[in-house]
Amino acid sequence: MIKLLTLALLVPCVSIALPVKKGENFKVQIHGEYIIKSNGEKSIMNVKRVLGKNLFLVKANSIKSLSMFEHASPNYAYYGEYKDVMKSTKNPNTPNDADFSSQFHHQMIKTTSAWGVTKGSKEIVIAVTDNEFQLDHTDLQTTWYKNKNEIPDNGIDDDNNGYIDDVTGYDFIGQDNDVDSTEEPTHGTHVSGTISATVNNSIGGSGVAPNIRVMPLRWYGIERRWTSAIVAEAYHYAVDNGAKIISTSYNIDFFAEDEVYLDAVQYAKDNDVLIFNSAGNSGELDPKRGSVKDVILVCSVQSADDGDHDIKSRFSNYGKEIDICAPGDPVYAPIQGGSWSTGPQNKYGELSGTSMAAPIAASVAALIWSVNPNFTAADVRQRLYESADNIDAKNSKYIGTLGAGRVNAFTAVK
Ligand SMILES: [Ca+2]
Ligand SMILES: [Ca+2]
Ligand SMILES: [Ca+2]
Ligand SMILES: [Ca+2]
Incomplete structure (x- = not known):
């Protein structure tokens, strides 16, 4: 947890490409981006993207400023290798009649x-x-x-x-x-x-x-x-x-x-x-x-x-x-x-x-x-x-x- 906090301080803007060492996975909170749920009764400012029914990616200065919404969470960026696959192909040129x-x-x-x-x-x-x-x-x-x-x-x-x-x-x-x-x-x-x-x-x-x-x-x-x-x-x-x-x-x-x-x-x-x-x-x-x-x-x-x-x-x-x-x-x-x-x-x-x-x-x-x-x-x-x-x-x-x-x-x- 301490490691993540340190990274967040060092990297306020995660559009900078971070070097990722093999096997290293981490997340960083994206500055000024939050995901809110809203049933449409309250007007929503600064929508960056609609993610689904009543679900929005918004720009905001802080999570406090979104307290009127049903739910607000930070948007995290994830870095590292995530695919759960072990080996690459043994024979990528297998003939067409492989059975x-x-x-x-x-x-x-x-x-x-x-x-x-x-x-x-x-x-x-x-x-x-x-x-x-x-x-x-x-x-x-x-x-x-x-x-x-x-x-x-x-x-x-x-x-x-x-x-x-x-x-x-x-x-x-x-x-x-x-x-x-x-x-x-x-x-x-x-x-x-x-x-x-x-x-x-x-x-x-x-x-x-x-x-x-x-x-x-x-x-x-x-x-x-x-x-x-x-x-x-x-x-x-x-x-x-x-x-x-x-x-x-x-x-x-x-x-x-x-x-x-x-x-x-x-x-x-x-x-x-x-x-x-x-x-x-x-x-x-x-x-x-x-x-x-x-x-x-x-x-x-x-x-x-x-x-x-x-x-x-x-x-x-x-x-x-x-x-x-x-x-x-x-x-x-x-x-x-x-x-x-x-x-x-x-x-x-x-x-x-x-x-x-x-x-x-x-x-x-x-x-x-x-x-x-x-x-x-x-x-x-x-x-x-x-x-x-x-x-x-x-x-x-x-x-x-x-x-x-x-x-x-x-x-x-x-
Ligand atoms: Ca494409
Ligand atoms: Ca079409
Ligand atoms: Ca369509
Ligand atoms: Ca077939």
């Missing part, structure tokens, strides 16, 4: 048996909050959610939701409708494809819930710092535009004390939206994010076809507040073609991390919701936990710290 058998996680969670019941409903939308999305990836052509009430590229906010031409998600970093970013290392493309890459098109592999839709929300990038406002806006957008599930594969340990983040989580809960988040990759017992009880924390188990599957990944956080485990070590899924590639846009690769486990658990929840459209979020959560496989026999040192076990897609939907 389903490379995705051993499907065998572990009995995906194909689950598909006898459902491959997912296209009405179920998972919002993925991430750093880049390659929309034109050949194996992601049935993946993306489309905002049917928005006419593309006419410069008009046709559905009047506050966002112009937001047909396929939104970029809260660039503040535009283009969620692609070839400058970013691949992460969001892999997470999205893990959820719903196209099945039976003879290319690559398949997502766990290939018929559901992914709403790509770009909320992190190298060109702009991450803030409380960006996180809140992305979550509000997901909830207000029809997502039933939010899948986040980022380190939220800092957010565990951010009022704006916690309020956004509450907003999702109030609207019956489930949030999945990676448990984190520091091999740590009881990570700070465990205090955010309404978020489903997903740990990673090994998922190579070598007999050691279902053993807790060495890197995965664990503890009493972890909710469930999923394969994440490794996961073979679509990756961004990127600026280094001039070939066909259908690359695949292996990544490992709790980043990869979270979207698999989210996908199983989406399958549950597809066959039980009347379930509440609490019902889906309960079914997800009850249907998980017990993995204690392979994790005798971790009993009681791996949540409900490892997800099983077939048991979840049968």
Whole structure:
């Protein structure tokens, strides 16, 4: 805490680029920026950005000057490395005919048996909050959610939701409708494809819930710092535009004390939206994010076809507040073609991390919701936990710290 205060004094204006050492994460209060909730009864001055219904980023001299509003919180800038991914791709040039058998996680969670019941409903939308999305990836052509009430590229906010031409998600970093970013290392493309890459098109592999839709929300990038406002806006957008599930594969340990983040989580809960988040990759017992009880924390188990599957990944956080485990070590899924590639846009690769486990658990929840459209979020959560496989026999040192076990897609939907 003292460290943060010192930084705030030294750096009154955080538009100055701060050197970030590897592994160093910190937050700084952005001078003169606050986030307020207001039901519109009081006039609001100096609005910098509308973040959602009754939620505003405003300029103000002090939090005291905002005391007439229902709620006011500082806007923090976050620095550091937040993606919960461990390894870069083992083979980024995997040939186009890479097949389903490379995705051993499907065998572990009995995906194909689950598909006898459902491959997912296209009405179920998972919002993925991430750093880049390659929309034109050949194996992601049935993946993306489309905002049917928005006419593309006419410069008009046709559905009047506050966002112009937001047909396929939104970029809260660039503040535009283009969620692609070839400058970013691949992460969001892999997470999205893990959820719903196209099945039976003879290319690559398949997502766990290939018929559901992914709403790509770009909320992190190298060109702009991450803030409380960006996180809140992305979550509000997901909830207000029809997502039933939010899948986040980022380190939220800092957010565990951010009022704006916690309020956004509450907003999702109030609207019956489930949030999945990676448990984190520091091999740590009881990570700070465990205090955010309404978020489903997903740990990673090994998922190579070598007999050691279902053993807790060495890197995965664990503890009493972890909710469930999923394969994440490794996961073979679509990756961004990127600026280094001039070939066909259908690359695949292996990544490992709790980043990869979270979207698999989210996908199983989406399958549950597809066959039980009347379930509440609490019902889906309960079914997800009850249907998980017990993995204690392979994790005798971790009993009681791996949540409900490892997800099983077939048991979840049968
Ligand atoms: Ca719009
Ligand atoms: Ca439009
Ligand atoms: Ca953009
Ligand atoms: Ca495919």
